[in-house]
Amino acid sequence: MTSLAQTSDELQDLYRELILDHARSPRHFGKLPDATHTAEGINPLCGDKLKMYFRIDGDDRISDARFEGSGCAISVASASLLTDMVIGLHTDEALKYFSALVTRLAGVQPTDNDNAGDDINLGKLRALEGVREFPSRVKCATLAWHALNSAIQRKSQPATTE
């Protein structure tokens, strides 16, 4: 690991243990029979295809979330983290995570603290920060989140990262 130090660091930063764990054992994986909001996320570049299910109650609170589909480690881990994160949140709060994450990963407003473009602590979503060194993978990390946004906005077309 000496001559490959930089390469290894960047790759290990991308494939952090938390990411690999969620990719191997995705949380909330499967259909949600009583979902009120659903959306598909499709990344035509690599064939990632995720279906996101949400149950959103009358007070706009997300009471449950699931997902199914297939994708790379980054997109699956991100979807898994998403479901962990948004259950219990008001849809406005969930959308704040969406915009904060997209901002953070696209490197639009690089910051040194937890607050990225918004008054939000990304918490364990920071495990996805490794993709900033891999511009072609940012789409993978944000795919599920674009689908979340579509589902909440009730857009009928599949979300894509294009």
Added chain:
Amino acid sequence: MSHIRLTDAEDNIVDIANCRADFPALTQNVNGHPLVYLDSAASSQQPAIVIDTIAEYQRHDHANVHRGVHTLSHRATEAYEGARDRIRAFVNAASRREVVYTSGTTESINLVAQSFCRPTLKRGDKILITHLEHHSNIVPWQLVCEQTGAELLVAAIDQRGQVELDTLIAQLDENVKMLAMAHVSNALGTVLPVPDIIREARSRGIPVLLDGAQAVPHMPVDVQSLDCDFYAFSGHKMFGPTGMGILYGKEAHLEKMPPYQGGGDMILEVRFDGTTYNDLPYKFEAGTPNISGAVGLGAAVDYLQSLGMDRIAEYESELLAYLTGQLQTVDGIRLIGTAKQKASVQSFLLDDIHPHDLGTILDRQGVAVRTGHHCAMPVMDFYGIAGTARASLALYNNRQDVDALVDSLGRAKEIFSR
């Protein structure tokens, strides 16, 4: 032994592996590692002679073709039409009238679908393709079927990625108006038994189009000995520029076909009450063409002929065997596409690592492979997978490239076994 040494016609030693030095792009480092370019099936690199020939043309000889009486127009026309003559000889077309310049294989196939098939196709007619096709040899036929009510049939493949010959032949009935298939599969590298299939189609009077994009860079192609009706290929997969391709078509067919697009250069005389179309091949070349593309493709053809397609095929065949053999030594590898006759390509999966992740890890080690569905989603569906990693070889690759790939796969296993 890292390469084979062969003797050319003049008894000079021609070392295919040494031609790597002719390709400027291959001398660079990527992500701190020497570039190992294993993605030539997507697009090949260009030798300096192609790059320089295009630059020289742009610097000194550029003007519009077939138009001016001035010197530069004459030079441009000579260069543009001279390239056509060399490309004709390269694939052994009977006449330069049969060599149509297009923007690439995709446009070549669309041209045949729209100008050859569409005028006569009707409900009840069928177009036959195979399960191995690139999207560009599927969608143009779907479009013409939608337009005419014809039906698209698909010939089955087996687990090795080979067309089931008997099944395909049984599908060749009198309602099939076109058989369109790859010469070499882009996703799996399968070389289709096109002489046998063409013979069967010919005996039933069924025209055949071959998608030769993945064949022309790797093996000798003789359209007359193949006896196909149409042959489509692209410049950028044979060490030439992008945006440049060829449609070979038998003259008798091309004569009967209406123009694909209207515009300048494809006409003899335009009046508001009617237009007389130009002769072949210009009837299909509307508008100011990709002149530098043709010039560059001509240079690429010269380059390939200086090496010899037979030698290239022999060299790559040995290298592909080495690639496949070395991949098989990797624990957890699954080879996708194991046909008996193959060229240039090996698709694979490693453990349960998604191909996209594999591609990223390899790239960080300077190894460029294609990952995903390779514009052949039906092939991926056949194997029940979302995609593969694909290493594809060209004449400039060598055993060190293969070894670097195998090493980088080891690194991927390390990262994913944490």
